[in-house]
Amino acid sequence: MTKHAVSPPGRQRRTFMLAVPLVAFALCSWPIGETARAAEPGKDTPVANLPRILVLATGGTIAGQADPRATGAYKSGQITGEQLMQSVPGLDKLAKLNAEQISSIGSQDMNDKVWFALARRIQDAFDKNEADGVVITHGTDTLEETAFFLDNVVRGDKPVVIVGSMRPATAISADGPGNLYEAVQVAADPRSRGRGVIAVLNDKIQGARSVTKTNTTSIETFSSPNDGPIGYVDTAGGIRFMTQAAGVKRATYQLPAGDQLPRVAIVYSHANMDAVPIEDAISHGAKGIVLAGVGDGNTSKPALDALEAAAKQGILVVRSTRVRSGFVTRNVEVDDDKNGFVVSEDLNPQKARVLAQLLIASGVTVPAELQRAFTATW
Numbered sequence: 001m002t003k004h005a006v007s008p009p010g011r012q013r014r015t016f017m018l019a020v021p022l023v024a025f026a027l028c029s030w031p032i033g034e035t036a037r038a039a040e041p042g043k044d045t046p047v048a049n050l051p052r053i054l055v056l057a058t059g060g061t062i063a064g065q066a067d068p069r070a071t072g073a074y075k076s077g078q079i080t081g082e083q084l085m086q087s088v089p090g091l092d093k094l095a096k097l098n099a100e101q102i103s104s105i106g107s108q109d110m111n112d113k114v115w116f117a118l119a120r121r122i123q124d125a126f127d128k129n130e131a132d133g134v135v136i137t138h139g140t141d142t143l144e145e146t147a148f149f150l151d152n153v154v155r156g157d158k159p160v161v162i163v164g165s166m167r168p169a170t171a172i173s174a175d176g177p178g179n180l181y182e183a184v185q186v187a188a189d190p191r192s193r194g195r196g197v198i199a200v201l202n203d204k205i206q207g208a209r210s211v212t213k214t215n216t217t218s219i220e221t222f223s224s225p226n227d228g229p230i231g232y233v234d235t236a237g238g239i240r241f242m243t244q245a246a247g248v249k250r251a252t253y254q255l256p257a258g259d260q261l262p263r264v265a266i267v268y269s270h271a272n273m274d275a276v277p278i279e280d281a282i283s284h285g286a287k288g289i290v291l292a293g294v295g296d297g298n299t300s301k302p303a304l305d306a307l308e309a310a311a312k313q314g315i316l317v318v319r320s321t322r323v324r325s326g327f328v329t330r331n332v333e334v335d336d337d338k339n340g341f342v343v344s345e346d347l348n349p350q351k352a353r354v355l356a357q358l359l360i361a362s363g364v365t366v367p368a369e370l371q372r373a374f375t376a377t378w
Ligand SMILES: NC(=O)CC[C@H](N)C(=O)O
Pocket: 059, 060, 061, 062, 076, 105, 106, 107, 108, 138, 139, 140, 141, 142, 164, 165, 166, 167
C-alpha cells in the first residue's frame, strides 16, 4: 500500500465537497450531447412552453390524393396544410402550429413567384418573432432547389425544415404523416438552429446544398452523395445530429426586385453533342448557362467553343456535371481561366442554376468572386 492510498481526513472532506456539486451538475446536464432527447418537446411539455412552428404548405404528393379507380395515378396538392396537420396524431404535442397555404402545386410547377412568396413570409415571420421555426411542405421533384434557394436568401438561424413524401396521403403506408411529424420535431428543436435550410424525409436530416432526389418513386430517395445526412430522426432515438451541413448560407443574397430571377439555362451534355442547345439558350435570352457536363464537367469541342463564345459575350458559364457525385474541378481538361468559365464544385446543375441566377441578379461579374460563391465550406 502506498502512502497516498489513504487520504488524510481533511482532504477526504474537500474531495467530498467538490464531488457533490460535480455529481449534481452531471445529473442535471446528462445527457447533454448532440443526441440528448431531453431538449425535445414531448407529451408532458405544457402547451404554453411549446415552440411556435409556422407550417407553409405548397402542395406536392404529401398533399396528394389517389383516384380510387385508377392504379397508381394520383394528383398532388389536393389537401391543405391544415388538413395535413390534422391527419398526424400527436403533432400538437410537439409545437404550437399555425398553417398557411402558399400554393397548391406539384413541385414540377415550382416557380419564382412561389419562391419569393415563401422567402418573404419566412423572413417576415422571423423578423416579427411570430415563429421559432418553419416547416415547408413541398413536392419532392424540386424540393432540393427550393431548399437551396431559401438557404441563400432567408436570413437568420431559426430552423427552416422542408418536407415532402413519396406516397400520396391516401396510400397504404403513406410516408407523409411520419415525415411531417419528424419535420415538426426537428423544426421545434433548438439544436436545429444555424444549420441552414434542412430537409427531413424518411428519418434522415440533410443539408440544402447536398440533398438530392435519387430515385423516381421509392420512399428511400433523398441522399447527400458527397457527404451523407447531417443527422437522423426516428421514434426510437429522437433527433441525432452527427455533423454540420456543408456550405450553410442563410443568407448571402437579396431577393431581386420584380419577383423574377434572371434566365439561366441548363444544357445537358452527351455523346455526339453539338452547339445547338447552347445557341438556342443564347437566342432565348439566357444570361447564364449551366453545363450538365459529362464526367468532370466536360463536353464536346463544338459545345465548348460555343460556351467560350457565350462567356466572351458576358454570359455566365458554369460547368457542372450530370454525374451524381463528386466535384467539378477548375482547369483539368478545360482551361477555365482562359475561357472565363466557373466550375460548380459539388453543386448539381439544378442548384448551380439557382446560384448563377442569384449571382447575376446581384450584379457579380468578377471571375474570382463568382468562383468563390460556388466553393463550399465544410
Ligand atoms: N413525390 C412527390 O412529391 C412527387 C409529386 C410531384 N411531382 C411533386 O413534386 O410535387
